[in-house]
Amino acid sequence: MSRAFNFSAGPAALPEPVLRQAQAELLEWGAERASVMEVSHRGKAFMAMAAAAERDLRELLGIPDGYRVLFLQGGASQHFAQVPMNLARPDQAVDFILTGSWSEKAFADAAHFVRPRIAAGAQDGGFRAIPPRAQWQLSEDAAYVHIASNETIHGVEFFDAPDVGAVPLVADMSSNILSRPIDVSRYGLIFAGAQKNIGPSGLVIVIVREDLLERSAGRVARIFDYAAHAREDSLLNTPPTFAWYLAGLVFQWLKAKGGLAAMAASNDRKAAMLYAAIDGSDGYYANPVDPAARSRMNVPFTLHDAALDAIFLEESRAAGLLALKGHRLVGGMRASIYNAMPEEGVEALVAFMRDFARRHG
Amino acid sequence: MSRAFNFSAGPAALPEPVLRQAQAELLEWGAERASVMEVSHRGKAFMAMAAAAERDLRELLGIPDGYRVLFLQGGASQHFAQVPMNLARPDQAVDFILTGSWSEKAFADAAHFVRPRIAAGAQDGGFRAIPPRAQWQLSEDAAYVHIASNETIHGVEFFDAPDVGAVPLVADMSSNILSRPIDVSRYGLIFAGAQKNIGPSGLVIVIVREDLLERSAGRVARIFDYAAHAREDSLLNTPPTFAWYLAGLVFQWLKAKGGLAAMAASNDRKAAMLYAAIDGSDGYYANPVDPAARSRMNVPFTLHDAALDAIFLEESRAAGLLALKGHRLVGGMRASIYNAMPEEGVEALVAFMRDFARRHG
Numbered sequence: 147m148s149r150a151f152n153f154s155a156g157p158a159a160l161p162e163p164v165l166r167q168a169q170a171e172l173l174e175w176g177a178e179r180a181s182v183m184e185v186s187h188r189g190k191a192f193m194a195m196a197a198a199a200e201r202d203l204r205e206l207l208g209i210p211d212g213y214r215v216l217f218l219q220g221g222a223s224q225h226f227a228q229v230p231m232n233l234a235r236p237d238q239a240v241d242f243i244l245t246g247s248w249s250e251k252a253f254a255d256a257a258h259f260v261r262p263r264i265a266a267g268a269q270d271g272g273f274r275a276i277p278p279r280a281q282w283q284l285s286e287d288a289a290y291v292h293i294a295s296n297e298t299i300h301g302v303e304f305f306d307a308p309d310v311g312a313v314p315l316v317a318d319m320s321s322n323i324l325s326r327p328i329d330v331s332r333y334g335l336i337f338a339g340a341q342k343n344i345g346p347s348g349l350v351i352v353i354v355r356e357d358l359l360e361r362s363a364g365r366v367a368r369i370f371d372y373a374a375h376a377r378e379d380s381l382l383n384t385p386p387t388f389a390w391y392l393a394g395l396v397f398q399w400l401k402a403k404g405g406l407a408a409m410a411a412s413n414d415r416k417a418a419m420l421y422a423a424i425d426g427s428d429g430y431y432a433n434p435v436d437p438a439a440r441s442r443m444n445v446p447f448t449l450h451d452a453a454l455d456a457i458f459l460e461e462s463r464a465a466g467l468l469a470l471k472g473h474r475l476v477g478g479m480r481a482s483i484y485n486a487m488p489e490e491g492v493e494a495l496v497a498f499m500r501d502f503a504r505r506h507g
Numbered sequence: 508m509s510r511a512f513n514f515s516a517g518p519a520a521l522p523e524p525v526l527r528q529a530q531a532e533l534l535e536w537g538a539e540r541a542s543v544m545e546v547s548h549r550g551k552a553f554m555a556m557a558a559a560a561e562r563d564l565r566e567l568l569g570i571p572d573g574y575r576v577l578f579l580q581g582g583a584s585q586h587f588a589q590v591p592m593n594l595a596r597p598d599q600a601v602d603f604i605l606t607g608s609w610s611e612k613a614f615a616d617a618a619h620f621v622r623p624r625i626a627a628g629a630q631d632g633g634f635r636a637i638p639p640r641a642q643w644q645l646s647e648d649a650a651y652v653h654i655a656s657n658e659t660i661h662g663v664e665f666f667d668a669p670d671v672g673a674v675p676l677v678a679d680m681s682s683n684i685l686s687r688p689i690d691v692s693r694y695g696l697i698f699a700g701a702q703k704n705i706g707p708s709g710l711v712i713v714i715v716r717e718d719l720l721e722r723s724a725g726r727v728a729r730i731f732d733y734a735a736h737a738r739e740d741s742l743l744n745t746p747p748t749f750a751w752y753l754a755g756l757v758f759q760w761l762k763a764k765g766g767l768a769a770m771a772a773s774n775d776r777k778a779a780m781l782y783a784a785i786d787g788s789d790g791y792y793a794n795p796v797d798p799a800a801r802s803r804m805n806v807p808f809t810l811h812d813a814a815l816d817a818i819f820l821e822e823s824r825a826a827g828l829l830a831l832k833g834h835r836l837v838g839g840m841r842a843s844i845y846n847a848m849p850e851e852g853v854e855a856l857v858a859f860m861r862d863f864a865r866r867h868g
């Protein structure tokens with residue numbers, strides 16, 4: 147056996163050099179004579195590593211002063227609850243832009259805490275586009291506007307931060323953070339589960355404008371209060387130390403690869419190659435998403451005959467192309483091509499797809 | 508450098524064979540051609556591993572039918588909030604037995620959700636004993652009674668489940684779960700952060716009597732609702748997959764070591780050896796806890812002259828005895844001797860302590 151090209155939507159492939167370093171030092175980390183998993187989060191070595199990870203993330207994303215970075219737990223789904231808890235009063239409206247299953251879930255979960263509204267939604271078209279900004283019906287009194295900057299199931303992605311005026315923009319960037327440069331100052335709060343472009347599952351990164359931390363004052367229980375976590379530098383309670391460490395290694399790997407501009411160029415090439423193979427297949431493969439909103443991270447596609455799906459999955463797996471099964475909501479296939487997927491992986495997939503079409507034409 | 512005896516209170520030492528196995532298969536797990544961190548939590552391989560981990564835990568603890576086991580996130584501190592959210596109505600009383608800092612924290616955090624009461628507390632004596640059961644002033648209308656079965660900072664431990672009648676007993680077992688056999692049927696709910704006796708930080712195990720899951724109905728947001736997590740077999744959202752996997756390896760290691768009866772015998776020997784060294788030091792070392800309540804997991808002790816503390820720490824570290832610094836609340840030293848600490852580690856510590864006393868008499 148040997149490692150294969152892993153197209154899993156998440157938990158997703160990690161950069162192999164990161165895994166190799168973690169493997170080499172799994173029993174003895176630095177000068178600690180213990181695993182990084184076995185040392186106190188309040189010890190000098192861990193705190194130095196944690197601070198370096200934050201510095202590297204700030205450098206990669208160009209996070210301005212006036213924003214705090216939190217390393218938390220619970221998955222993005224927990225933050226579908228924590229964001230409204232922290233940023234809005236219980237009777238306040240929050241505007242949601244629905245572009246797929248993840249923004250829908252966030253919308254549904256927010257109802258326990260606030261008054262969520264659908265300001266725009268592409269659900270009637272089966273989530274195949276970003277609703278045009280001119281059609282968004284934003285409330286002036288909304289606590290914030292929520293978007294999912296990339297939808298892993300429907301393969302729909304925002305490529306710019308929409309202008310929502312003075313109301314803070316909140317983005318669930320779980321599946322495309324660090325895939326290209328962004329202008330953090332356009333956002334009030336960004337959150338991202340780690341298990342696509344950051345590290346292993348169990349870690350969530352929150353980037354929040356400092357003034358928004360005041361909104362929770364006196365209302366939110368300590369452990370769910372972003373302000374409390376910010377005051378304690380994310381050490382309010384024991385953080386997921388191994389996940390934090392691995393995220394730090396991923397940030398170092400990204401810097402060594404040339405940072406986010408280099409990642410964006412590579413991600414653009416990978417996505418262009420794959421969509422070209424789909425679009426150039428004479429209808430053998432199809433992706434239904436508006437080309438302007440096609441995700442560069444998750445590429446769902448169907449075969450012209452669904453009876454071939456099982457054979458495609460079996461043969462692709464045998465060819466070392468893993469986890470291509472599409473989500474049950476949309477069926478077909480899905481290739482997730484996050485930062486850690488090398489261009490050779492997409493080349494191998496495209497070659498396989500062409501060969502498969504020829505053999506099963 | 509080489510691995511040393513690690514007395515960290517948590518994140519704490521893990522069994523070396525567990526780390527070695529994780530290291531060996533970190534890049535390729537089973538037949539997956541990927542790391543366990545890189546595969547879907549809904550794939551066959553992960554789900555089989557997860558189910559085996561639960562089976563092994565059930566076997567080790569003798570968890571009866573009628574109890575659910577949940578693998579969650581957030582640390583024990585998050586469950587200081589989630590337990591009252593799930594098991595009590597907002598206006599309901601909850602009885603707390605205060606035996607140290609962790610039960611105090613749980614008491615304070617519960618106030619956001621319920622009406623916490625101190626039914627008994629050893630705080631006036633500096634947390635050096637378990638208040639006698641006869642003195643507990645339990646409310647008949649309490650939703651549950653909360654104890655911390657072991658206090659890591661003050662070194663105070665319950666060795667039996669107290670009889671609290673028909674009211675469910677809730678135990679924070681973060682720091683002594685799996686250290687000896689227990690009668691799970693005496694508890695309504697047990698929760699434990701992983702980072703002492705289970706695995707790495709970022710995972711919390713909740714063992715809950717099924718009828719108590721009904722208490723949250725319609726009140727608690729999905730992501731904080733134990734019943735919702737139980738319905739989804741802890742896959743309501745992406746779990747901390749690597750921590751779950753490592754916990755499973757720890758459970759296998761415990762079974763191979765002879766299960767909890769064998770661990771209890773070893774833990775008793777380790778604690779007896781260390782307390783004997785303290786008590787037999789003619790006052791050079793001291794532990795202030797009532798011998799009937801002395802923790803077998805965390806042994807705080809002071810030197811007769813606090814001016815020697817820094818030297819003790821420096822020399823012990825050089826001797827390969829790590830992380831002996833006591834918590835700032837109580838000062839002095841603390842040796843945490845969880846399951847993964849071999850008896851040889853305590854022997855080495857005791858020899859060092861005797862030698863140190865001789866040299867710095």
